Amino acid sequence: MLKIQNTLSKKKETFTPIKKSYVGLYTCGPTVYDRAHIGNLRTFVFEDILRRTLEYDGYKVKQVMNITDVEDKIIKRFLKEKKKNISEITKPNTKRFLEDMDELNIEHSEAYPLVTENIDAIISVIKKLIKNGFAYKGDDGSVYFDISKFKKYGKLARIKKVDIKVGARVSADEYGKTEAQDFVLWKSRKGNEPFWKSPFGEGRPGWHIECSALSMKYLGPTFDIHAGGVDLIFPHHDNEIAQSEGATGKKFVNYWVHGEHLLVNGKKMAKSLKNFYTLDDIKKKGFLPIAFRYFTLSAHYRSKLNFTWDALGAAQNTLVNLYREFAYFGFVSNGKKIQTESGEYKKYRKEFLEAVNDDINMPKALSILWRVIGDTLLSGHQKRELLLDFDKVLGLNMGFADELAIPPANVVKLVDQREEKRIHKQFVKADALRDKIEDLEYLIEDTHYGPFVWPKKI
Ligand SMILES: [Zn+2]
Known part of the structure; x- marks a missing residue:
């Protein structure tokens, strides 16, 4: 029986699935404005280990990983590099991300939904939030989540009530714990940014709403495990809880699991420190x-x-x-x-x-x-x-x-010739053949079972 640390309770809990033998697992995916760095990759490997452990225990896992292919950083690059379409940035990075996953022997998720292909699902969650009184349109034309209406706001990160800035708004996708305030669900159209039509006007989704919409679409209103890196606990995961529970009135996730940071030479990875490595x-x-x-x-x-x-x-x-x-x-x-x-x-x-x-x-x-x-x-x-x-x-x-352990044919031939010489006790000739094999970057170890051949360097 799996015991897992649940960020929600800060306790190691025995895992009990909603349905017998089946686990719904949501893992926040990459923002494909650039290559994934090794800090991201550590999280994805950990999530793969979690998935494989569940499978080892006999569960059938349905894993969903979103691909964020529209958000602030992507748009910044799109405008800076004067591209015609954001997919010129996001498509090659998505492809390389999936290649990275394969090279790390990470099992495929059952779904990798793209945000830009799921705008309707996102709009429908925002509509529910407006209807339920959790969201409002600001004077800038964008739609915001009213965190004062969601009584348990900040329960995952344990944000104190006094730290919540009532009435203040943030429209950036990324912000810190000290900026707990109303966050954006739908950003009104600006300049040359890509946009979609919606009942709230032309614009694009904020970052946080996609995970609520996509988990709901593929895993239902309540599912078993949501995983991610610790840096996502606040605001992203607390916002997901507020959005999903605000829209459905049901508990969102039973187990929240978070992987710790990867440091590089003892420091956090940052482009300015030039310690930003990729695969x-x-x-x-x-x-x-x-x-x-x-x-x-x-x-x-x-x-x-x-x-x-x-x-x-x-x-x-x-x-x-x-x-x-x-x-x-x-x-x-x-x-x-x-x-x-x-x-x-x-x-x-x-x-x-x-x-x-x-x-x-x-x-x-x-x-x-x-x-x-x-x-x-x-x-x-x-x-x-x-x-x-x-x-x-x-x-x-x-x-x-x-x-x-299978050497190329030319090496196998030399190994056989050397065995022949050894049988006939022609050790000088056998040693010369060994040298030749070593020149071809293979080592021989003589055992009771014959010669074991292994590459010098991998
Ligand atoms: Zn997410």
């Missing part, structure tokens, strides 16, 4: 994207994690060792399928299940994985079966290890 930067430095995934698993999702290139390098070395061990176990067990379900085997499965269900404890899950690798009571085949089972949650793509 491309990671690849350019010669690292595997999946090594970043392994790196993020080294800390609990509710702890801050400090990114450095050295730490990523260490994570990659550890991951490559893991791949090597996995491939080696396959090599030595060579298809032998013996006594999989021993007591030792069952013990590890139980420990792993408990670790992942204890508020998604990935550092513990990884420590169990490394104990499996070092356990002398388990056979190579059993170790592989356990690692494959754990990988359903970890998503480290263990299958890639077996691909790495």
Whole structure:
């Protein structure tokens, strides 16, 4: 049974779904004005681990992730770069975002709705809010949410009543805790900005309303889990609660789950500090994207994690060792399928299940994985079966290890020739062939089962 920290209660709670064996999961998606940075990616990896844990527990998950393809930052760029259409900015960034997800072995969501394709759904929620007395049209022609009308406003971030600025309004998409005030639902048309027709006049949606409209459309008025980064708790998630509960009169979300920040060299990521990295930067430095995934698993999702290139390098070395061990176990067990379900085997499965269900404890899950690798009571085949089972949650793509253990044909030929020489005790010639193989960037380890071949560098 999954226990998860609920931001709403600030307690670790036992997860109980609304429907048996099914979980509705909403995860705030990217704003596609630019590439996702590694701080965003840490959150998306964490949400993938959450999703995989639920699937490991036997739930069918319906995950919805919105793609924000119209908001302040996108429009700023659109106007600055004098584009004809905002999709010239948002389309390539959406494509690259989905590629990033694949490279990090993140499972696909069941839906990735675009805001610009769901304006009607957004308008219908705003209409309900006006009808229910939670929204009003300001003198600037925009529609605002009246936070004084929603009695529990700020319950997620625990905003104090005294901090709420009654009557004040904010029309920017992003603002801080000290600016708790009426926020914009529909922005009236301005200059050359893109706009849509609506009963409240031409304009475009504010940022917060999309998640209420899209979660309602795909998951219904009340669903199980809403996840995101801690930076979204206020105002974004509190605004989502106000909008959704104001529109439907029903509880919005049962479990709110938030992942902590990623720091870079001990600092928050900022363009001005030039510590704003993307997955491309990671690849350019010669690292595997999946090594970043392994790196993020080294800390609990509710702890801050400090990114450095050295730490990523260490994570990659550890991951490559893991791949090597996995491939080696396959090599030595060579298809032998013996006594999989021993007591030792069952013990590890139980420990792993408990670790992942204890508020998604990935550092513990990884420590169990490394104990499996070092356990002398388990056979190579059993170790592989356990690692494959754990990988359903970890998503480290263990299958890639077996691909790495298959050298190209020219190397295989040299390995066979060297074996031939060794059988005939022509060790000088065998050593010369080994040197040739090493020149081709492969290493040979002689074992009881024959030569194990592995790339020098990955
Ligand atoms: Zn959202």
